[in-house]
Amino acid sequence: MQTDTHTTNPLSDRINNLSTSQTLAMAALARELKAQGKDIISLSLGEPDFNTPDFIKEAAKKAIDENYSTYSPVDGYMELKEAICRKFKRDNNLDYKPANVVVSTGAKQSLFNIAQVMLNEGDEVILPAPYWVSYYEIIKIAGGVPVEVPTSVESDFKITAAQLENAITPKTKMIWYSSPCNPSGSVYSREELTALSKVLENHPQIYVVADEIYEHINFSGTFCSIASIPGMFDRTITVNGVAKAFAMTGWRIGYIGAPEFIAKACTKMQGQVTSGANSIAQRATITAVDADPSVLNDMVSAFHRRRDLVVGLIREIPGLKLNVPEGAFYVFPDVSSYFGKTLRGTKINNADDFSMYLLSEANVATVTGDAFGNPNCIRFSYATSEALLTEAMKRIKEALA
8 A cells, every 4th residue: 555655744845855953953952961961061053152232232121111012114114224224334335225125033034035035946056165054955945956166274165266157057046155154254355255256247147145144253354245346236135134243143133235126025025924023123223233333342352362262272183174264253173184083982984973072072062064065174163251162172182182
């Protein structure tokens, strides 16, 4: 008798084929082990260990007192969209108008909206690897085909113009990238983005998604939005938000600046899914994006010190290769020299094994590079105290000795 798979598994193919976010899965596992009494140091989640600044919290309290408790416009309050336009002009030299801006429930929803409104079945999206863990699945859900372009620690995890040209086919619709990059911390310079833009000049059908969520956590001294390069404004969707720079991960506010027809399409999509983002969080975000970025100096300096600390400590661990990340709060060492080795009775075949070995033997939670499209690396987040980072690296060094 033939078995109907739909009766044995009533879930959709869409969800059955969707991968779980490995960063969230590792964070959940670390929490579970902590609850069992294990002394786990979690370096898995990309979340600042700072509190939301008081002036932003005060703006939220004021919004509650002023009764901002009804549905907000689907694409965000006009006052917030105007503040975002001022931010784009001030920080990125981009002349977006409110009609170009859509506010969403986190930058993750912004990316999901973009994929849903831009991609048809079989459209290819170039992903310089490593890439943020959710890009791949968000593209797949929309019917798109992720096309990975590998990079390495030697190239500072950045793609070249030649690699971009070689990856383009008649089916290429978009390229998605982040700068500063999660997971590598790499920052594309104006010169590097200009070189990529010159390739795209010959392929006017390709749109760019520039994820700039880590823009302010940047130690390079400069930042360039690809939309500010001549010829790129009308084909770039700039994605940003307040989660990382303002330590507002739980407030769930992201936004885009995009050509008006794309912004309208994202608003249409969002109107059928979540409608407007949280009203109180939006009012607080007006204050955040209007603030001079210098209010972030102390936090950025702390991340810079931690970066230097972690890079120094990793260099003392034999067999780990890494670049010096210029932004975000991650290091992404190449651990492939351990593949094929046996450590304390455990065979290390790949980055997954290496990451699980560190969890079991060093009580340190990391994320496998496989999740980010680079099977030779693992990601450490250094968004925790210097004392915990020092202890974590000590444990890792001992576990690998």
